[in-house]
Amino acid sequence: MTSPVGQSVSVIDAASRVTGKIDYVLDLELPGMAFGRIHRSPHPHARIVSIDTSRAESLRGVYTVLTAEKLVPSSQKYGRFFLDQQILADDRVRYIGEPVAAVAAASEEIAAGAVELIDVEYEILPAVFTIEEALTAEAPLLHDPRPTLRDDVTDMIASPTAASNLCSYFRVRHGSVDQGFEQSDFVFTDTFSTPAVQHVPLEVHVAVADYDDRLTIWSSTQMPHAIRAQMAELTGLPLSRVRVLTTNLGGGFGAKGSLRLEPIASMLSRASQRPVKIALERDEDFVTVTKHASTVTIKSGVASNGQLLAREVSAFYNTGAYADVGPMVARNAGTAIVGPYRIPHVNVDSYSVWTNLVPAGAFRGFGAAQGGWAYERHTDMIAERIGMDPVEFRRMNLLKDGDVYVTGETVADMHFDELLDEVVESLPSPESSAGQELDEIIRRGRAFATTMKATITPSTSTAGLILNEDGSLNVLTSSVDLGQGVKTVLAQIAAESLEIPYESVRVSQPDTDLTPYDQQTNSSRSTFSMGNAVMRAAEDVKAQLLEMAADLLEASVDDLQIHQGGVAVRGAPTERAGYGELLRARQLGNVQGAGSFVTEGGVDPNTGQGVASVHWHHGAVACEVEVDVETGKTDVVGISAAVFAGKVINPRLAELQVEGSVLFGLGQALFEEVVYEHGQVLNANLSDYMIPSFEDMPGRFQVSLLEEEGHGEIHGIGETALPPVSPAIANAIYDAVGVQIGDLPLTAESVLRQLESLPPASETVVPSLSGEPMEVG
DSSP states (O other), X not given: OOOSTTSOOOOTTHHHHHHTOOOOGGGOOOTTOEEEEEEEOSSSSEEEEEEEOHHHHTXXXXXXXXXXGGSXXXXXXXXXXXXXXXXXXXXXXXXXTOEXXXXXXXXXXXXXXXXXXXXXEEEEOOOOOSHHHHTSTTOOOSSSSOOEEOGGGTTTOBOOSSSOSEEEEEEEEEXXXXXXXXXXXXXXXXXXXXXXXXXXXXXXXXXEEEESSSXXXXXXXXXXXXXXXXXXXXXXXXXXGEEEEOOOOSOOTTTTSSOSSHHHHHHHHHHHTSOEEEEOOHHHHHTTOBOOEEEEEEEEEEOTTSOEEEEEEEEEXXXXXXXXXXXXXXXXXXXXXXXXXXXXXXXXXXXXXXXXXXXXXXXXXXXXXXXXXXXXXXXXXXXXXXXXXXXXXXHHHBOOTTOBOTTSOBXXXXXXXXXXXXXXXXXXXXXXXXXXXXXXXEEEEEEEEEEEEOOOSSEEEEEEEEEETTSOEEEEOOOOOSSSOHHHHHHHHHHHHHTOOGGGEEEXXXXXXXXXXXXOSOTTOHHHHHXXXXXXXXXXXXXXXXXXXXXXXXXXXXXXXXXXXXXXXXXXXXXXXXXXXXXXXXXXXXXXXXXXXXXXXXXXXXXXXXXXXXXXXXXXXXXXXXXXTTTOOEEEEEEEEEEEEEXXXXXXXXXXXXXXHHHHHHHHHHTOOOOEETTEESOOSTTTSOXXXXXXXXXXXXXXXXXXXXXOOBOOOSSTTSTTHHHHHHHHHHHHHOOOOOBSOOOHHHHHHHHHTOOOTTOOEEOOSSSSOEXXX
């Protein structure tokens, strides 16, 4: 029997997908179900003076209208790190779009009309929108008194005690940066920024709640067990009386990783005594969660031979009006923001900051993209300033097996040389590319970037297996299929482990009443963590089968082996019993196995020392661009991405994940940005907010999965290729036309603006992105 692992088998639910029969929460209908809509704040910061819901309540077909004062208890707050967010705004609103009231009605149209009839009187308050504004001494405080930091996260992040808009901080202290800078022949400082962007999953946020003697929630969430725990805490119910079910998701990318609509839908259901469904419109998605805007300043000390000696990083993440996972984004970014380099002396200070903007949450890469943009732009700029080839400069400083990273970890499984070789060789030679004039206005350039990112550590995944008497298998898991194909790869792993056909395996949808605990479906951890849990559950099943076969075959367990859907005597394969025969002999009907996989680690939030990641995901990207010097328009004509995968379960699905990461990076590099004006999102639709289309795909597009023969460990690859895309493109723009850009996105306007400000060609300076030009030696 050929193992399905390593094969590009069809996705397990392919027929349902292509026929439109696949389940989404968006399609769920329940008897007597009402429809919920939300009345939102029109102001970025204001005190609520009064709310009049009488006109909405009198509308025919309205079942209930809720405000904060009608909730029980009205002051209950929630949050994954800080208890800073309310179900509905009570005394103040802190961003445009914040929920103030909610309606449940007989139809979506009636509910939409009812929210327009709610009258709210506000007293306008001063607001802050940027990190710089929020941290001034005169800035209005978003949260005063300071919100409560959850007890279970105090070992992960640090937080000031005094009232401040500084939400959290995280530090790395490694070596002595003062000593490192003293030993350096060159010291360079640059500042970089990234804007807020939107996740834009095809499926908007949606939740259905039915709250009677117990609370049942159907949610488009990436973490059903965490949602159950948070809703149990919020309602005061025991976990046994909160059930969360998740079907397939139409994309998530981190947006669906915290409480979103579940609290409001649940409270509307309790008040109306019927199930309530809330499905957002696209413009509401834009005021629900974004990616963190960032400002990162990097100061590096370099020896004359190109060796990196010291690095100091100051990074700020705009977490919006509520913390959400901002503190964790700042922490994860802080552990990796020095880049995949061997640097003996490092200080990192990474902060999340409250502002009067839409709350920011997890986004594909979880802080790695903002940091990668900064350190890989900085890397190319240093190489240019000291006259080194950027690839050779990287090779000199990249981490190798046995090196000590800035967190104090001794790293292993570092494959940067192979990854660089793969992407460098994929592009035309420099002689046929860099700075080449294709005609009077088009210039061509090429460049590279690398990345290293963590996966959430520690973490826990648990799986259950049910082997049926006909030899078929049910996999019980709470991993969520977001479109990445996790159900397929888990079926492949289970089939290989028990030596049964892939087609005989079925994988459950998450249901917290029935499926075992999984921490979350994000951070590129599911195939690794849940895959290992499935393998351990299979070992449990196999151990039971061997005991059964020992009696039936009258042999010692040590003399038996699992073989092609049965148990056989070693050396005598004809002396065997199939799984079904074993179960029928014991009259069991089925045999069940359980397996858990727990990773250990963690870092001190004040020093950054410890184990930041059970293993490090790493990759490289190379690209070739054409820049129009008259308009500034940049076309990416070729791109190549390579990631270390360890062991690949399904090559085609893995390739698709890398391709998706690259396209995400392409959009964020060239045009994606949530545009605000005084806190108001101006482009909250897919006409004004641009995402990549097939027209934006490079003509040459290559992805490579680096495997190591005999390597048993699976490395996540769903995010790794995203962070290096933006810096690779910006580095290639510099290679083509000589302009240094520190702010995303790389629009035609920003490129043209820099082109128009270029100094005369005779001046031999490379500009710093923060301060005076620095002479090239």
